[in-house]
Structure formats: structure tokens, C-alpha cells
Amino acid sequence: MTRAPRPADPSGTPLPPPVQRALYRANGGDADGFADCFAHDGTVNDWGREFRGRTEIRGWSEAEFTGKQVTLEVTGARTEGPTTTVSARVGGNGFNGPSDFAFTVDGDRITLMRITG
Template structure:
């Protein structure tokens, strides 16, 4: 299994610890988060998503696998908590040491 890029590991760890500030800090100011096609652009929108759909719902991510494809990091996860529960795939693009794009697919 490939290693998680540092900001991706930080975002997953922050989620599992319930640390919203650390979660948002892992993203670039102009980052985009796409949750099943619904997009959230910028840190404030990502913070709102975090409150409503991630840490605010007690989400926990168990990493099942990691693949690197060029600049794309695909992470298979088992999600649990008060929202969606089940397996999902996350795709991350990292730039300048921060998450530039985070896509969540069913």
C-alpha cells in the first residue's frame, strides 16, 4: 500500500480525532471538496461541510488502501459515524503541501 501524502493523513487523522480546525487547515485556501458531485469551494465552505457532514456527524475513517496515480491519491476507506456508513473511495490532489481537491464517491 502506498503512503498517504502528509496533508491527506492530517485530514483523516483530524476527522478521527474530531479536530475541525486541523481538518480545515489541511486544505488550500482555494481548495474544492466534491461530495457525491456536490461541490464546496474554499475553506469556509469546506468548514461548513465538515460541520454538517463530517466531524459534525462523528465521522470516522478507516483506511483500507492507498494508490498513487501521478498527482492523484486514491484512498479506499470504511466510513462510520452518524452519517454515511460503508465503504467509499476518496480522491485527493495535493499542491504546495495542502489538499487542493478532495472528491468523495460512493
């Protein structure tokens, strides 16, 4: 079953392309595609736990994100410099509820995704 991605916030503000791709891949359950949205030395910071590099990010995603059939419904977004914070309603077989994801982007890749709330 394919879950529909939410590539922009409800006001229509476009998200940076790497963030759009990451949300699309996460909502599609694609751990490999999600990890490939990151720079080779990119990092996921999940409430202080850091997963660095695509291999670690893929493993984290399979265990705790895409592997839990995560769904991310974007409810808002704001960009300050290279960082876009996406507010989303999280669903799936893991954490459910509102959360914020701060994505730092460099070029066409994410260098950091920090789960902030």
C-alpha cells in the same frame, strides 16, 4: 473521546502528508484542522456538491463529516500523479460503509477531495 487515525493503508504504503493530516483531523472530529489541510481555494466535491474554500469546507465538515463523528478506516490507497485515492470503511453518525476519497495534492495542501464511491 478521541478516535484513532489510520494514516497509511494496510500494506504500509505511506499517504502524502496532507492526506495523512486530513484523515487524522477528520478522525479526531476537528473541523477547523480538517479545513486547514486544504489550499485557500481548495474544494470538497461530495457526490457533485462542491464546497470551495476553507470556510465552506469547514461548514460542510461540521454539518456532514466531522460533525457526524466520522471515522475513516483506510483499507487501501493508490497514487497516480498528484491524486491519491483512499478507500476506507466509513463509520459515525452519518453515512456508514465503504467509500473512496480522491485527494489531489499540491505541495503541503489538498486542492480537491472528491468523494467517489
